[in-house]
Amino acid sequence: QVQLVESGGGVVQPGGSLRLSCAASGFTFNAYNMHWVRLAPGKGLEWLAFIWSTGGAEEHADSVKGRFTISRDNSKNMLFLEMTSLRPEDTALYYCARDDTHYALDHWGQGTLVTVSS
Amino acid sequence: QSAPTQPPSASGSPGQSVTISCTGTSSDIGAYHYVSWFQQYTGKAPKLLIYDVSKRPSGVPDRFSGSKSGNTASLTVSGLQAEDEADYYCYSYAGSRSWVFGGGTKLTVL
Numbered sequence: 280q281v282q283l284v285e286s287g288g289g290v291v292q293p294g295g296s297l298r299l300s301c302a303a304s305g306f307t308f309n310a311y312n313m314h315w316v317r318l319a320p321g322k323g324l325e326w327l328a329f330i331w332s333t334g335g336a337e338e339h340a341d342s343v344k345g346r347f348t349i350s351r352d353n354s355k356n357m358l359f360l361e362m363t364s365l366r367p368e369d370t371a372l373y374y375c376a377r378d379d380t381h382y383a384l385d386h387w388g389q390g391t392l393v394t395v396s397s
Numbered sequence: 398q399s400a401p402t403q404p405p406s407a408s409g410s411p412g413q414s415v416t417i418s419c420t421g422t423s424s425d426i427g428a429y430h431y432v433s434w435f436q437q438y439t440g441k442a443p444k445l446l447i448y449d450v451s452k453r454p455s456g457v458p459d460r461f462s463g464s465k466s467g468n469t470a471s472l473t474v475s476g477l478q479a480e481d482e483a484d485y486y487c488y489s490y491a492g493s494r495s496w497v498f499g500g501g502t503k504l505t506v507l
Contacts, residue, residue: 314496316443323400323501324435324443324486329494338494374442382431382490383448390442 281305281386283375288391295365299391301358301375309333309353312378315360317371318390325371328360329378343369365395401426401470401487403499409477410507419470419487419499427468431490434463434472438483446485447472474504482506 287299299315315327328349330337337349348361358375372392376384401421409415419426426432432450435443445454447463450470460475470487487499 316498323484324437324488324498326488326496326498329496336494340495376443379448381433381448381452382429382496383433383445384435384443384488385445385448385454387442387444 281377283377283386283388285373285375285388285391288373288393290394290396291365292397293366293395295395296361296363297365297393299360299362299373299375299393301360301388303356303358303375303377306377308356313349313351313358314376314378314384315347315349315358316374316376316384316387317369318374319368319371322371327373330358362393365393367395369393370395400497401489401499403485403487403502405500406503406505408505408507409474411477411479413477414473414475415477415504416471416473417485417487417502417504419472419489421468421470421489421497421499423468425468425489425491425497426465426470426487428492429490430465432463432465432470433488434461434470435486435488436481436483437486443486477506479506 282304284302328339346364372390377386379385434447437443450465451463
C-alpha cells in the first residue's frame with residue numbers, strides 16, 4: 280500500500296535551517312508529482328511546494344519562495360524540503376503528499392513537526 | 398495567492414444536510430475544474446473526499462458531494478453522522494504550478 284513517511288523535523292532557532300525528508304513506498308514514485316503542505320498551530324492547511332515526477336520543474340508558494348527548496352531523489356524514492364532562514368511563523372506540522380493525475384492530493388504522510396523558537 | 402474564503406464553522410444535527418462554501422477568484426476556483434475537498438481530524442493527516450469538483454475517490458461515502466458555480470465551490474454532507482465532525486478544506490489549482498487551500502471550516506454535529 281502507498282506509504283509516505285516524513286522525518287527531519289525538530290526545534291531550530293530563528294534564522295536556522297532544516298532539511299525535511301519524505302520516504303515513499305508502495306507505488307512507482309517516479310511516476311507521480313509531489314507536494315509539501317503545512318499546518319501551523321491554530322491555522323489552516325497551507326500549500327508550500329510542488330515538484331514534477333521527473334524533478335524537472337518545481338514551484339513554491341510566495342510565503343516560502345527563496346527560503347525553501349523542494350527536491351527529490353527518484354533513485355531512492357525520497358522527497359525533500361530544504362528550509363533556510365526559518366522564522367517563528369514557520370512553526371508547523373509539515374506533510375508530504377502525492378499528487379494524483381487530477382491535481383488532487385490522494386495520499387499523505389503523518390507529518391513531521393518543525394518548531395522555530397529561541 | 399490569497400486563500401479562498403470558507404466559513405470558520407458550520408453545524409447540523411444528525412441526519413441533516415450541511416453545505417460548506419469556498420469562495421475564490423477567477424484565477425483559481427473560477428478558472429479550473431481542479432477543486433478538491435479534504436477532511437481532517439485533529440492530529441490526523443487530511444483525507445481526500447472530493448476531486449475534480451464533484452468526483453469521489455473509492456471508499457468515500459456518497460453522502461459527500463461537491464459542486465461549483467462561478468468562483469464558488471461547495472461541499473455538501475448529507476445524512477450527517479457524529480463521525481463527520483472534523484475540519485474541512487477546499488483546495489484549488491491556481492495556475493502556473495501553484496495551488497491554494499481555503500481557510501478551513503470546523504464542522505460540528507450537534
